[in-house]
Amino acid sequence: MNRLGLSEPDVFGAAIDALAERIARRVAAILAEERETDRPSTIVTYDTEVLSVKQTMLVLGIGKAKLYEFIRSGELVSFLIGNRRMIRREDLDDFLRRLRGQEYTGP
Secondary structure, three states: OOOOOOOHHHHHHHHHHHHHHHHHHHHHHHHHHHHHHOOOOOEEEOOEEEEEHHHHHHHHOOOHHHHHHHHHHOOOOOEEEOOEEEEEHHHHHHHHHHHHHOOOOOO
16 A cells, blocks of 8 residues: 555556546647647548657657657557558557556566
């Protein structure tokens, strides 16, 4: 138990929930900026939102090296359009769901 009376897995779940909320706010900010500047930052294909590497980095709040580590390991699915690596929003959501389901192992 921690000082809030939560077990460690509960703390981990709360941290993932907080991360999901931060991601939702960042996505909303990116879309708002897109509307203000008339420069699209997302590509919509077959009704599925697709994010660039840069957009995915911003949404997750991680750097390029860490993102490519997730991609190389197969944890995050991506694909190429020409020479641009893209991540489907659905695959990003699946990645986050899998993170949420992981057991907390402690520091």
